[in-house]
Structures are given as C-alpha cells and as structure tokens.
Amino acid sequence: MAVKELSQIERQLAILRRIPTEPQKVTVNDLIEYLESSHNMGNLSKRSIQRDMAMLERVFGVHVRTVGRENYYYFPQGSHISLKKMGPDLALGFLLMEKYTHSLLPEASLDALAPYFKEAKLALKNEKYKYADWEKRVAIYPKVYPLEPAKFNANHLLDIYKALLLNKQFKMNYTKKGGETKDYVVSAQGVVQQEQVSYLIATYEGQKAEGLIQFAIHRINDIEILDSSPKRVAGFDIREYLEQGGLDISLYDEQSIELIFNKSTAQHLKETPLAKDQSLTELKDGRVRVNATINITQSIKWWLLGFGDQVEVIKPKAFRNDMKMTVQGMMELYSQKSK
Structure with missing residues (x-):
C-alpha cells in the first residue's frame, strides 16, 4: 500500500481525533505511530508533529504536561471539540434539555453532555444572538399548583439507571406509605417522573399479584445492585404503559365520556382536545x-372537579354518581362550622 502524504490540516484533524481525555495521555511518538499505522501516513518528523501540537494547544485547548523531557497531551475532563460552531437554536435546545430533563438522565449521560451544555451557554452569551437572557423568556410551567419536588438520594436514582443499563436486579429497602419498611429484590422496567415525584416501575421477587408496581423513589432507603439478571416484562414499552394509564387509577371499564361545559370553559377544548375523536x-x-x-x-376526576360548577358529567352514569357524591361530601364539609 502506498504511503500517503496528507496536507497539514488533514494531519491535524487526524491528530485531534486521537487526543484522549484525561487521565489518558499521548506523546508525540504515540501520535506518529498512530498516523503511520491507522492513516498510512509517511514522512512524519517529530518536529512537524510538535509544531502541530503547538497550534492545537493554542486553537483547540489541548493541554500538555511535561514529565522530564517528554510532553504528554490530553483534553481536560468535560472538554468538547466541535469544528462547527453551535448556533443559537441548537444551543437553546441543549439548555432546555439540561434544565428540564436533568433528573431523568443517567449521570454518565449528563457527564457526556456537560461540554455541550457549556458550549451552549457560551453561544447564547454572544451579543449577536441576543439570547443571553433566555432563562427569563422561556419556561415550562404546569397548570396545576407546582408543589415542591420530593427529596430523594440522587445516588439511588443513579443505581437504578445502572441496574437498567447493566441488566441487573437490585435489592432495596423501601418505606411504604404507612411507615413500614420492607426489603425487595427488584427487576426494574423503567423510570417515570410525574410532576414532582419520580417513580420506579418494576416487579419484585415473591410478588403475589401480576402486573407492574410503582415505587416512589424518594421512599427508597438503600439499594444494592445484584449479579442476577432481571425478569423483564415481555413487550414492555414505557410510552404504551403511560398511555394506557399505568401510572394512574382507572375508575371504570367504560371509556366513552360525555360532559357539558359552559361555553367559555369549553373554548380551550377546541384548541387542546380531550382525545382525537372528541366532538363538540x-x-x-x-x-x-x-x-x-x-x-x-x-x-x-380531579381535573373535572377543578372546573367546579363550569362542567357537568353526563356519562358514564356511574361516574356521574361518583362526582355527585363527591360534591355532596364537599357541601357537607363546608356547611359545618369551622373549628
């Protein structure tokens, strides 16, 4: 195979791809060997590679550490090299991802994304784009009252992600609603964040009833990852699970609902329908x-109760009766003299 002589820029791009992230490092001799073996480059002098490295230090922030007479080259932890400048739209997307999905991403993913988040912040500080105050202008806000998030040990969520990624079971100590603690050997199926609470969706050893169980992650006291493989639920898909009401309590088998709204209240259902087959x-x-x-x-049910006297449930009849009993209970409660 003929030896190639590449241009300086081609050689420097090849070198950039070879520079590792600390604690790994490379020397000039390592780079020459790499270029000769992997890129079939010839006529490489140590001096020319040293000049390349001086330029890469200056332009791309390659770090160098000298031990004796040898220079060792590397990128620091959290650094990211992009030959294409990040635009404001992409930068805004990265920062929204950092802000709103932080609690759902595994630590390893967050570490890998950290350089992109950093680059995005720098891109939006550029006066040309006028995005410097983006946090004051873009937000996701829940319509329900935003409660304070449940506090949990971040290491527990990390261990759950590790178990999912490594395909392992884990043992956990969990506090039930009543205060009782219990040990479970768990096969994790997924993780869901619902408003201010994160849930582990799983099965466990010795489970009497079939089906998936939701464990509030903030009630987990301790986790130990095991060597055993989890028992996966065949065909499980977190999106289908949620769409089918897996994280909610279904009240009735019947799924055909009929409601009567005040005209002004019904207006928003024209823009945000209850379902694809909705009719008004x-x-x-x-x-x-x-x-x-x-x-x-x-x-x-909670959503409809929030409309007060602006909505009436017609069907299913059982649901109408349920709402009626709830409203009567509220009337009795508010008819009593406050203590």
Whole structure:
C-alpha cells in the first residue's frame, strides 16, 4: 500500500481525533505511530508533529504536561471539540434539555453532555444572538399548583439507571406509605417522573399479584445492585404503559365520556382536545356537549372537579354518581362550622 502524504490540516484533524481525555495521555511518538499505522501516513518528523501540537494547544485547548523531557497531551475532563460552531437554536435546545430533563438522565449521560451544555451557554452569551437572557423568556410551567419536588438520594436514582443499563436486579429497602419498611429484590422496567415525584416501575421477587408496581423513589432507603439478571416484562414499552394509564387509577371499564361545559370553559377544548375523536356540540342553552373516548382515571376526576360548577358529567352514569357524591361530601364539609 502506498504511503500517503496528507496536507497539514488533514494531519491535524487526524491528530485531534486521537487526543484522549484525561487521565489518558499521548506523546508525540504515540501520535506518529498512530498516523503511520491507522492513516498510512509517511514522512512524519517529530518536529512537524510538535509544531502541530503547538497550534492545537493554542486553537483547540489541548493541554500538555511535561514529565522530564517528554510532553504528554490530553483534553481536560468535560472538554468538547466541535469544528462547527453551535448556533443559537441548537444551543437553546441543549439548555432546555439540561434544565428540564436533568433528573431523568443517567449521570454518565449528563457527564457526556456537560461540554455541550457549556458550549451552549457560551453561544447564547454572544451579543449577536441576543439570547443571553433566555432563562427569563422561556419556561415550562404546569397548570396545576407546582408543589415542591420530593427529596430523594440522587445516588439511588443513579443505581437504578445502572441496574437498567447493566441488566441487573437490585435489592432495596423501601418505606411504604404507612411507615413500614420492607426489603425487595427488584427487576426494574423503567423510570417515570410525574410532576414532582419520580417513580420506579418494576416487579419484585415473591410478588403475589401480576402486573407492574410503582415505587416512589424518594421512599427508597438503600439499594444494592445484584449479579442476577432481571425478569423483564415481555413487550414492555414505557410510552404504551403511560398511555394506557399505568401510572394512574382507572375508575371504570367504560371509556366513552360525555360532559357539558359552559361555553367559555369549553373554548380551550377546541384548541387542546380531550382525545382525537372528541366532538363538540353547542346546545340551545349556550353550553357545549363534549363527547370523547378516554381512559377515565382518578386524574380525570380531579381535573373535572377543578372546573367546579363550569362542567357537568353526563356519562358514564356511574361516574356521574361518583362526582355527585363527591360534591355532596364537599357541601357537607363546608356547611359545618369551622373549628
């Protein structure tokens, strides 16, 4: 095979790809051997590679450590080299990812993304883009009252992610709602964050009833990763699980719902429908009938109660009676004299 003589820029790009991140390091001799063996480059002098490294130190921030007469080259932890400048749109995407998905990403992923987050912040500080105050102008805000997030040990979430990635079971000590603690040997299936609480979706050894169990991660006291392989639920998909109401309580088998909203209240359902098959019918009294096919869950009940006297449940009949009993209970509660 003929020996290639590449241009200086081609050689320097090849060198950039070979520079490791600390604690690993390379010498000029290592780089010459790499270029000769992996890129079939010839006619390489030690002096020319040293000049290349001087330029790469200056332009790309390659670090050098001298031990005796030998120079060792490396990139510091958390550094990132990109030959294409990050634009403001991509930078904003990275920073929104950092802000809103931080608690869901494994630590290793966050470490790998850290240089991109850093580059994104620098990109948005560029006066040309006028994005420096982006945090004051972009937000995701829940419609329900934002409670303070449940406090949990970040190492426990990290251990759960490790078990998922390494395909291992783990043993955990868990505090139930009533205060009782219990040990479980768990096969993790996934992790979900619902508002201010993160949940482990799993099965456990000795489980009497079939199905997936939700464990609030902030109630986990201790985790020990085991060598045993987990028992995976066949065909499990976290998105399908959530769409089917896995993290909620289904109240009825029937999924056809009929509601009557005040006209002004029903307006937002034109823009954000309950379901794809939703239909709206204006009634003679000015109110709006809403029909849709949905999984009628505890969350749906809470959502409807939030509208107060602006909505009436018509069907299913059992759901209407349930709402009626809840409202009557509220009336009795508020009819009592406060203590």
